[in-house]
Amino acid sequence: MHALITGGAGFIGSHLTEHLVEQGWTVTALDDLSTGSAENLDPVRRMPGGAGVELVRGSVTDSPLVHRLADGADVIFHLAAAVGVLTIQQQTLHSMRTNLAGTETVMEAAQAHGSTVLFTSTSEVYGKNTTIGLREDDDRVMGSPLLSRWSYAEAKAIDETLVQQYHLHHGVPSVIVRLFNTTGPRQAGRYGMVVPRFVRQALTGEPLTVYGTGQQTRCFGHVHDMVPMIATLAQTPAALGSVYNIGNPEQISITGLAERVIARTGSSSDITYVDYQSAYGPGYEDMERRVPDCTRLTELTGFRPRHDLDDIIDDVAAHISGRRSVPADRVPA
Numbered sequence: 259m260h261a262l263i264t265g266g267a268g269f270i271g272s273h274l275t276e277h278l279v280e281q282g283w284t285v286t287a288l289d290d291l292s293t294g295s296a297e298n299l300d301p302v303r304r305m306p307g308g309a310g311v312e313l314v315r316g317s318v319t320d321s322p323l324v325h326r327l328a329d330g331a332d333v334i335f336h337l338a339a340a341v342g343v344l345t346i347q348q349q350t351l352h353s354m355r356t357n358l359a360g361t362e363t364v365m366e367a368a369q370a371h372g373s374t375v376l377f378t379s380t381s382e383v384y385g386k387n388t389t390i391g392l393r394e395d396d397d398r399v400m401g402s403p404l405l406s407r408w409s410y411a412e413a414k415a416i417d418e419t420l421v422q423q424y425h426l427h428h429g430v431p432s433v434i435v436r437l438f439n440t441t442g443p444r445q446a447g448r449y450g451m452v453v454p455r456f457v458r459q460a461l462t463g464e465p466l467t468v469y470g471t472g473q474q475t476r477c478f479g480h481v482h483d484m485v486p487m488i489a490t491l492a493q494t495p496a497a498l499g500s501v502y503n504i505g506n507p508e509q510i511s512i513t514g515l516a517e518r519v520i521a522r523t524g525s526s527s528d529i530t531y532v533d534y535q536s537a538y539g540p541g542y543e544d545m546e547r548r549v550p551d552c553t554r555l556t557e558l559t560g561f562r563p564r565h566d567l568d569d570i571i572d573d574v575a576a577h578i579s580g581r582r583s584v585p586a587d588r589v590p591a
């Protein structure tokens with residue numbers, strides 16, 4: 259089997275490449291290296307079968323390039339996106355274009371070459387819906403267009419609809435996954451993601467910067483749990499034409515996360531509180547919580563997360579301090 263992974267040199271894309279190579283796939287990674295990096299694929303290249311992983315530097319909005327790379331791809335895993343709250347706040351139009359034009363380009367190419375598409379959407383599309391245990395058919399509640407903060411969610415929501423319409427009207431086999439906060443080794447903190455930021459701050463003895471009150475909660479999933487599900491869904495005919503949440507429903511407040519990171523890493527860092535405006539610029543509206551219900555996925559695949567938050571903190575800390583990251587198949591004690 260051959261996969262084209264858009265965003266293949268990114269955090270999740272590189273773990274997906276690794277997983278597929280382990281399963282005997284050949285992989286072409288398309289990445290503009292704006293937030294991803296060629297080094298993310300270095301560990302994959304050293305694996306048996308990894309030498310043939312091809313990294314193509316280019317944009318997912320480059321239609322001739324995407325068409326050329328889609329030729330021969332059994333599955334296109336479409337992960338490319340401008341990621342991170344800071345990127346979205348600072349490069350809003352670029353981020354929207356990448357999402358909207360990129361997804362349409364991928365769908366056209368998949369139609370032309372008979373590829374299956376797995377589209378990675380985000381729990382952001384639930385927007386202001388704070389139901390505990392969000393299900394896939396729950397409403398996507400968007401905020402004001404005057405706040406650039408919602409631009410990512412809106413673009414991804416339109417992408418989902420676009421993917422489904424290509425499935426229904428052009429016969430492109432496709433599946434949509436909504437990833438809840440996914441984290442782990444290789445995730446970069448510089449675009450805003452809280453776990454690598456807190457772990458780095460803890461390891462260097464700096465104060466951990468909690469934004470807002472810290473009472474907001476998130477559910478963090480280990481990339482090693484999420485990636486096999488992405489691969490499985492793309493190969494499960496019964497999953498096509500549907501949407502799946504992928505996440506870990508265990509909630510923690512952001513202050514609780516800061517305390518846990520400090521304790522787990524044995525750090526002497528303090529916690530400091532920063533208002534949203536200073537962190538993200540004017541007009542930021544945070545989500546109070548975002549908790550997945552993964553019943554649909556579990557019923558289809560038997561999915562249960564194997565890694566808890568302590569595993570995540572340990573693995574991110576090991577990666578940041580340059581120690582070898584723990585293999586994906588490690589079973590937690």
Ligand code: UDP
Nearest residue numbers: 343450451452453455467468469474512544
């Ligand atoms: N956050 C924080 N300090 C940081 C970075 C993020 O307190 O240095 C908060 C952020 O405001 C949000 C949560 O952590 O409430 C998760 O942020 P992230 O950007 O990782 O994910 P998302 O907001 O997309 O869920």
